[in-house]
Amino acid sequence: SILKALGVLDTLVGVTHKKDYWTIDEVVKGMDSGRIAYIGESNAIDFEKLKTIEPDLILTWDACAISMINELDIPVVITTTGEAMDLDTRMRFAKFLAIFFSREKEADEYVARVKNAIKSVSNSALDPVLDKGLRPKVIWGDIYEKRVLVEPGNSWAAEMVELAGGDYLFDDIRGAS
Numbered sequence: 001s002i003l004k005a006l007g008v009l010d011t012l013v014g015v016t017h018k019k020d021y022w023t024i025d026e027v028v029k030g031m032d033s034g035r036i037a038y039i040g041e042s043n044a045i046d047f048e049k050l051k052t053i054e055p056d057l058i059l060t061w062d063a064c065a066i067s068m069i070n071e072l073d074i075p076v077v078i079t080t081t082g083e084a085m086d087l088d089t090r091m092r093f094a095k096f097l098a099i100f101f102s103r104e105k106e107a108d109e110y111v112a113r114v115k116n117a118i119k120s121v122s123n124s125a126l127d128p129v130l131d132k133g134l135r136p137k138v139i140w141g142d143i144y145e146k147r148v149l150v151e152p153g154n155s156w157a158a159e160m161v162e163l164a165g166g167d168y169l170f171d172d173i174r175g176a177s
Helices: 002-006 025-033 047-053 063-071 087-101 104-124 156-163
Strands: 058-060 076-078 141-143 148-150
Touching: 002 087, 002 104, 047 063, 058 063, 063 076, 087 104, 087 156, 104 156
Parallel strands: 058 076
Antiparallel strands: 141 148
16 A cells, blocks of 8 residues: 555545455554544445544545535545556656655655566566567456456556566557556
C-alpha cells in the first residue's frame, strides 16, 4: 500500500472493504480496535457512517460520490484517471499522495526502492528481444459475474509483465484500467 510506504496508515479512519479482505496488519488491527471503520462497499457507501468518523480527507476513485461528499463538507481527491497509468505515472502517484501528508521524502525513497526492485527483476528476466514464442504469455485482469476486464497495454501492469520477460497478450489494447 502506498499509504503504508508513506508511513501514514495511522491516518486511515475508513475503508470500503471488510476486514477479511485486508492483508495489511495495521489495517486489520485498526478495524479490530474500532479506529478504522468499514463504511460500506465502494459502490454503496454509508454516508451517515462516513460523516460520523469525520475524516480530514477522502481519497476515492469514484467521481459519482463527489456530490454526496461535498454535501458532507469533507475535502475529497479523485485518485483515478480516464487513461490507464503507465509504470512511471503509477510511481509518481505516490509522490502526488505524499503532498497531502507532507511525506515527500518518504515518497522519493519509496519510488527509488520500487525502481531498484523493478530494475533487478528486469535484469534477471528473459532477454526481451527473444522470440515471443519463448516468453510466457500473460494476461492481467479481473473476472466479474458477467464480464472480464483486462488491463490495457498502456497500463503499469502490462509494462511490469514486459519488464519481467513476459508477453502481454493485450499489449495492443489502449484505454483505461
